[in-house]
Amino acid sequence: MQVLESARELEVIGEYDLIVCGGGPAGVSAAIAAGRLGVDTLLLEATSSLGGIWTSGLVPFVLDSDSKTGLVGELKERLTDLQGYPPRKRGSGYLFDPEAMKVLLDELCLEAKVDVLFNTRVVGVVQERDKLTGVITEGPSGREVFVGHLFADCTGNGDLAAFAGCRYDVGHPETGQLQPASLTALVTGVPEHMSETRTSADKDAFCQLLRSVGVEPSYQKATLARTPYPGLWTLGVNHEYGVRHDSAKNITVATMRARREVFNAVKRLRTLPGWEKFHLVATSSQLGLREGRRVCGLYTVSVDDLINGRRWDDGICLVRFCVDLHVLEFRKGEGAVSEGIRVKPYHIPYRSLVSCDIGNLAMAGRCISGDFYAHASYRVTGNAVPMGEAVGIAAHMALEADSDFAHVDGRRVAERMRDRGHIL
Template sequence: MGTNSEAQGGRLFFRSETFAGDARRRPPTGETVTEAAREIPIHAQCDVLVVGGGPAGVAAAVAAGRRGARTLLLERNNHLGGLSTGGLVVWIDRMTDWSGRKVIRGFAEEFLGRLPPGAIAGPPPAAWGSRDAATAAWWQLRTAAFHGVVTHSPTCDPEVMKLAAMEMVLESGAEILFHAWGAEPLMEEGAVRGAIFESKQGRRAIRAACVVDATGDGDLFARAGAAFDADIDENDIHHCMNTSWLFGGVNMPRYQRWRAEEPEAFGAFMQRGRERFRYFERAFASWRDDVALFLGPRLSGYSAVDVDDLTAVEIQSHRLMAQHLEHYRAEAPGFRNAWMMLSAPQIGIRHARRLRGAGSVLRSDWDGRVRADEIGVSPSLAPKFPNVSVPYGALVPERLDGLLAPGRHLSCDSNSHSFLREIPQCWLTGQAAGLAAAIAADRNLASRAVPIAELQAGLRKEGVHLSDAEPAGSEEFQTASSCISATEGR
């Protein structure tokens, strides 16, 4: 499988700046205990069970609820939004392509449209796609211009996003269950038919016709025995972990002016930070001028599904937060009165597992082809690549039935993961998975047998942008055997 550096002709697009390599793993004890079998209560029965209330899970629950499915959204935390809120990843990446056309629409457009002024910051639509050097330079410092092109990639208030997500789910008719950790899939004749969750009430079960695994880490599909990939490129950030944070009491315009006007002084400041603390991160703009966002330092060499590693990253990130405050307060213009506002309640995981799907998105697909089972269109990684058609098959396990897997653990190679894991793309795949799960439950179909034409018509009705061009290949994604051949050679 290619690496991101290969995708960029030897140049890494998103480099992992640090490699810890010193993760101390607890030596296995080599001993086990036997857990007693027990009867557990069925807490609820539904058509569609969505496990995980991040961007993908919220979009899935809304889509399934609106289609009339009895939908239940299970979330381990006390809020919705996943990394986009609890992870403080409030910088919603590009929804426009390099010409400035908005290609990620549907749920994304509706959700962002609900945020009131003051809760969302970014360039106005008229500026999207602008290549004017001064405009792009101004927005680049505010995370809304890349490669000299102004983009639709706003920063948003996480509390307002939590509320908007919750209200959209409830308005759709779906129900929410917070403080419920999806532990095991319920299996019947080899297919997923619900899940067991852990809670303060103990272990409980939910029966469902179709399950959407939106945990981001593939918790459900991995435990159901679906094949997945966990390969990483150690030099690439796509697998890095960190707990993000916010500093309040800052003057971001002052800091941004300093960065723009005194790049050498800024470079020396960053260098001194790296010398002092080894891992050092620059401040990003947030949705407010008095709040700074830190989405790193990005730590590599850890596993996102190892509880000791997760703990080690938390300890290191929290220490780094305090060290950064000290250095920024002492040296960075605009930070003299900064204070530690919030460390993210959810650890920042970019990559844990990626489903091996009936279909997939591979680096070789970045050629403008339109997939016959397209469920949405993603902006590409860089202006030299055309938009990327996202197939339904990337959410469907190679063999396992009764489960769909939208979000950052969808089926793709590590190159394509670098942009398909972004929040707008998770909304896109989540919306499609929720609608497909509702159709499957309603019509008593296997999730892999959902008619693509019906799915696409439903998505268009909800404002999703699909390609106008003719799809490559005429056969619809329907049967397991035709799908499996799509992934041969991976």
């Protein structure tokens, strides 16, 4: 059965220079960078906090941030001041208190005079041929329209680009399979003798501990990591395979199953000697999707770029992270693989942030233009932040020239990133 929705007039609530859709690490960075340059910016976020996977997703890691300055470095400094203690070093990045990050991102947006709307989801677009002129939203205020000159898709799943009819790729090039999703948890009461799962052997040992109480984790490299807050740890024990970014039913079933798996794992571990005080503090309010749409841009970052360590004149971010490809289906003893791909530090060129179909649409974060294997490297949040910064800078340049993202000289964006201290 089909129902015809009645046509209706929608009120235009506001007009902006730049409308950023998605308030995760990429989107909030784009909005802050643009706002600081005087760009009249609206940031639309579907949940009730900024930070996305950092906050709602309870993954308080900024991976691949060691060589990053700019906003990545500023966040670290401001978190130290706000928390009263520094973020905790781990691997190629750092861990932080997700509640402190929520407050900090609010403050940074207010300081930059960015208009933020929570609980507001983009559900459609207004466009004239190959140009976006507005977005249609649904939220507590009902169905509304915001018009703008420039637009940034920082939704992670490329939702805005899809509404606009842009071309995109999804999943493995041969099978279409997606990397699994995960639901992260915060736990407390970890025994003093337990150490973090830093190595593959550590993770295997933790999985064996889970098996000793009758739990076979769907994530075969289960993790346990300290947060900067004393006694608070993050726990990762699950993989949800085959979860589609564009299926509410799929995501709902996976979320319920993952939540039950986490709860059961904590409950079973509590039966072990020394684990009596082990408790689940919270599970993330959103399932962590590793993959969605990869929107086609003016350039597509490829696995060859990673292997050859390719640099570009319009390179706006230097990625050092490995190919972190979580196995596409359950395989005993395996969690994430590199498929033998050895990564040399490589650039994300500005061109890969600009839609090849709509000139006034840019992307930042994991929905930029890249192939399946490249995406498995650049998708981490230490790279999403400078991508967002570059979009904010490019928006300012485009407005100054009365132009759009497609006509901005990416080399000038790269220069501005270097001026901000980015090592490229």
